[in-house]
Amino acid sequence: MNLRRLHYFVKIVDVGSLTQAADILHVAQPALSQQLATLEGEVRQQLLLRTKRGVTPTQAGEVLYRHAQVILRQCQQAMTEMRAAGRELSGSVSVGLAPGTAAAGLAVPLLRTVRARHPGILLYLNETYGTTLSELVMNGRMDMAVLYGGRVAVHGLAFRPLLSERLFLVGHGDMPPPPAAQVPLGDIAGRELYLPRPYNVVRKMVDDACAGIGIVPRVVAEIESDGTLTAVMAEGLGATILPESMARQVVASCDAWxxxxxEPSIEAPLALCESDHLPLSEPAQAVKDILLELAAELPGFAASPETGAPAT
Incomplete structure (x- = not known):
């Protein structure tokens, strides 16, 4: 296949419009349509469905789209590494850091260390929730991510356990705190809680632990924003359950406990996630080494080998 045609095809799928893709690619629309027709002739499959709203990939088109992303990314890595041969490391490296986790504390040290050791590397940091980050890594659009998870095997991903964070109940200072520094899970049944959506790893762990002792958490709102959740705690609207790193940030920023x-204790596993089949570029490997070096300084670091199986 022609790499240029693959690039054109990926761009068309990304924007969902031949007209917009032609403008972005600086190619006349008739010429772009001809390139697409040639590609469909080569693979002997219809790749796109044309609708009033634009174009969408067929089932065959979705398959080619996934593979084309990988092929183009590997070609770009090859070109970058060839240009960098004999010179200092250079190129773009993308790292995801799940917000509200100990991973967020790695951002500034990672930027500082990469800048000092490999000034030619352009580092892109993405702080969003774990499900999105793992999908980006799986699709080859992000090199690696530090997120909660790894205990359940996921096809296409490999996990390296880093540490486990204990979960804490957090409430405003005006709310009556539990009588001790520890609270049995069963005692939260009557509290109004603000938690993430059910697909969130931490929320799943809370729901599973509650189900195990026969209670249902009283969730009054579902919040994914760390800033909004902190504001809710500052206003004394209810309580929440957070990993230790985020819990201590909230307590430090407002009057909270x-x-x-x-009974039972709940611990959220933090892991380094990367593709189990796409090799890292040389710059990405260098950033990974620095990331693991910095993670080793975090409390509770687990020097465990990389695995595609459930982490323990």
Whole structure:
């Protein structure tokens, strides 16, 4: 296949419009349509469906789209590494850091260390929630991510366990705190809680632990924004359950208290996630080494080998 045609095809799918793709690619629309027709002739499959709203990939088109992303990314890595041969490392490296986790504390040290050791590397940091980050890594659009998870095997991904964070109940200072520094999980049943959506790893762990002792958490609102959740705690609207790193940030920013959850204790595993089949570029490998070096300085670091199986 012609790499240029693959590039054109990916761009068309990304924007969902031949006209917009032609403008972005600086190619006349008739010429772009001809390139697409040639590609469909080569693979002997219809790749796109044309609708009033634009174009969408067929089932065959979705398959080619996934593979084309990988092919183009590998070609770009090859060109970057060939140009960098014999010179200092250079190129773009993307790293995801799940917000509200100990990973967020790695951002500034990572930027500082990469800048000092490899000034030619352009580092892109993305702080969003774990599900999105893992999908970006799986699709080859992000090199690696530090996120909660790794105990359940995911096809296409490999996890390196880093550490586990204990979960804490957090409430405003005006709310009556538990009588001790630890609170049994069963005691939260009557509290109004603000938690993430059910697909969130931490929320899943809370729901599973509650189900295990026969209670249902009283969730009054679902919030994914760390800033909004902190504001809710500052206003004393209710309580929440957070990993230790985020819990301590909230307590430091407003009049709030925290108590470790016990009976049972809940721990969220933090792991380095990367593709199990796409090799890292040389710059990405260098950034990964620095990331692991910095993670080793975090409390509770687990020097565990990389695995595609469930992390323990």
């Amino acid at each position: 925290l108590c470790r959850i016990v």
